[in-house]
Amino acid sequence: MNELSATQQQYLLQRRKHKRIVCISRILILLSFLFIWEFSANVGIIDSFIFSSPSKIALCFWSMVLDKTIFLHMGITLYETIVSFLLVIAISILVAVALWFSSKLSEILDPYLVVLNSLPKSALAPLLIVWLGANKLTIIVAGMSVAIFGSILNLYTSFTTVDPGKLKLIYTLRGRRYQALTKVVLPSSVPAIISNMKVNIGLCLVGVIIGEFLAARNGLGYLIIYSSQVFKMDWLLMSICLLCIMATLLYSLINLLEKWCLKRF
Amino acid sequence: MEQVLELKHIHYAYHNLDGETPALTDISFVLNKGEFVAIVGPSGCGKSTLLSLIAGLLVPEKGLIKINGKYLRESTTNVGYMLQHDELFEWRTVYNNVILGLEVQHMLTARTREKAHELLDFYGLRQFEHARPSELSGGMRQRAALIRTLVLDPDLLLLDEPFSALDYQTRLNVGDDIGQIIRKEEKSALLVTHDLSEAISLADRVIVLSGRPAAIRQTIPLIFDLEQDTPLNRRNAPEFKTYFNLIWKELNTDE
Numbered sequence: 001m002n003e004l005s006a007t008q009q010q011y012l013l014q015r016r017k018h019k020r021i022v023c024i025s026r027i028l029i030l031l032s033f034l035f036i037w038e039f040s041a042n043v044g045i046i047d048s049f050i051f052s053s054p055s056k057i058a059l060c061f062w063s064m065v066l067d068k069t070i071f072l073h074m075g076i077t078l079y080e081t082i083v084s085f086l087l088v089i090a091i092s093i094l095v096a097v098a099l100w101f102s103s104k105l106s107e108i109l110d111p112y113l114v115v116l117n118s119l120p121k122s123a124l125a126p127l128l129i130v131w132l133g134a135n136k137l138t139i140i141v142a143g144m145s146v147a148i149f150g151s152i153l154n155l156y157t158s159f160t161t162v163d164p165g166k167l168k169l170i171y172t173l174r175g176r177r178y179q180a181l182t183k184v185v186l187p188s189s190v191p192a193i194i195s196n197m198k199v200n201i202g203l204c205l206v207g208v209i210i211g212e213f214l215a216a217r218n219g220l221g222y223l224i225i226y227s228s229q230v231f232k233m234d235w236l237l238m239s240i241c242l243l244c245i246m247a248t249l250l251y252s253l254i255n256l257l258e259k260w261c262l263k264r265f
Numbered sequence: 266m267e268q269v270l271e272l273k274h275i276h277y278a279y280h281n282l283d284g285e286t287p288a289l290t291d292i293s294f295v296l297n298k299g300e301f302v303a304i305v306g307p308s309g310c311g312k313s314t315l316l317s318l319i320a321g322l323l324v325p326e327k328g329l330i331k332i333n334g335k336y337l338r339e340s341t342t343n344v345g346y347m348l349q350h351d352e353l354f355e356w357r358t359v360y361n362n363v364i365l366g367l368e369v370q371h372m373l374t375a376r377t378r379e380k381a382h383e384l385l386d387f388y389g390l391r392q393f394e395h396a397r398p399s400e401l402s403g404g405m406r407q408r409a410a411l412i413r414t415l416v417l418d419p420d421l422l423l424l425d426e427p428f429s430a431l432d433y434q435t436r437l438n439v440g441d442d443i444g445q446i447i448r449k450e451e452k453s454a455l456l457v458t459h460d461l462s463e464a465i466s467l468a469d470r471v472i473v474l475s476g477r478p479a480a481i482r483q484t485i486p487l488i489f490d491l492e493q494d495t496p497l498n499r500r501n502a503p504e505f506k507t508y509f510n511l512i513w514k515e516l517n518t519d520e
């Protein structure tokens with residue numbers, strides 16, 4: 001590397017300073033929020049029975065770590081979310097491909113997909129319980145039901161908006177429709193598939209929690225609904241915090257996948 | 266002489282709900298082996314449609330197309346089609362773009378790979394074979410697109426304004442370059458262009474089309490009295506201006 005000029009060095013220095021300020025401010029906001037919460041709960045400004053407090057939440061978490069129940073609840077929710085997410089991705093890609101192959105089919109099915117997509121999916125959950133029973137399958141299907149129709153519509157739209165010139169190229173090279181799919185449509189839809197994944201992982205989590213509200217004996221959704229019924233606010237707030245962390249982790253996992261894909265494509 | 270391409274009374278119209286758009290009426294011509302023919306015509310008259318018909322992407326409503334003496338449908342002749350834009354895929358390296366046609370036609374063998382490398386070498390893209398298309402200049406991209414077409418070893422080349430996306434200077438260079446390459450490889454070629462000087466400097470014959478629906482107005486053979494018949498020499502020859510004016514007038518007179 002050659003020497004950086006003075007102005008470039010100054011610019012880099014400024015950027016670094018800016019980054020540090022952003023980072024420190026973020027941490028400060030979190031810490032002061034926790035501190036004010038804890039302080040006002042201890043002094044009695046807020047009722048710690050209703051609002052709990054960070055220390056109570058942490059203690060509660062620790063006791064559940066000790067008796068290992070928290071791992072069961074988190075594990076179940078995570079498992080159900082990931083299974084329904086993977087199924088949503090696989091099924092929606094397959095269906096979108098089928099729709100892309102047959103424009104007739106897609107035109108026929110279009111109104112049904114639109115209606116199913118705009119339906120509030122939580123309305124389906126009670127129905128699923130009656131049909132499938134109060135078990136894991138129901139919850140996985142509930143998770144899928146929230147994401148799948150939107151996912152199919154999104155993917156199909158991105159498949160059909162592929163550059164027509166690139167498709168024409170494949171046909172001039174004497175390719176068939178199958179090759180147009182594998183050489184053009186799928187590779188050029190990779191960014192769309194990934195952003196679709198980002199949306200879906202969150203939606204699946206929503207669906208799974210709804211399902212657990214209604215039909216589970218364990219999982220974070222169950223923990224939330226149970227603790228609200230018996231008024232254990234420590235449990236409730238802890239479950240919400242854990243959900244936050246879980247959602248963030250899942251999302252950043254997909255971000256990692258995206259980075260990896262960007263390097264390859 | 267051997268006929269590579271024969272068109273007889275081709276008619277074509279586009280249909281949609283608002284009505285039909287006739288694009289071609291009664292087009293007949295012949296392209297001989299090794300011949301380079303340019304097609305000029307007003308914008309939107311149906312030139313691209315004509316090439317799409319020959320490439321088999323569209324089916325004529327009336328008339329017949331024969332390639333190497335066989336009907337288009339039964340023809341096994343490789344037709345190379347170079348589009349207006351290079352359509353290189355950004356998610357593939359230059360080399361993988363070049364072998365796209367081989368991949369699509371299931372012709373990837375050690376021999377064809379070798380050929381792709383040779384062509385890349387020959388046209389100065391060897392050290393860019395692992396680069397992404399966005400790292401190439403406009404002229405290099407166009408050359409990569411040409412190699413993608415040539416590596417399939419087509420007997421007939423269809424060129425649809427392949428240089429129009431380039432700036433003027435690159436366009437002259439790449440146009441002349443590619444014209445030479447096609448002559449050297451002894452391919453038969455059909456070039457669609459807006460640019461009269463491009464047509465005159467490259468072709469053996471110019472077909473002038475009328476406005477939409479396109480019909481053949483006139484066919485003008487280009488004969489240059491030159492020792493070395495290169496595009497550059499043609500541009501400086503006295504006949505160049507004569508042909509230019511002739512075609513210009515032909516394009517701009519109303520019938």
Ligand SMILES: Nc1ncnc2c1ncn2[C@@H]1O[C@H](COP(=O)(O)OP(=O)(O)OP(=O)(O)O)[C@@H](O)[C@H]1O
Binds near residue numbers: 281313
């Ligand atoms: N898919 C289509 N549906 C309906 N009309 C079409 C379609 N494609 C082309 N046309 C019409 O057919 C005519 C000929 O189109 P074509 O693309 O062959 O013209 P062109 O001579 O190549 O034009 P340009 O010089 O602009 O490239 C145009 O007027 C266009 O409006």
Ligand SMILES: [Mg+2]
Binds near residue numbers: 425
């Ligand atoms: Mg055109």
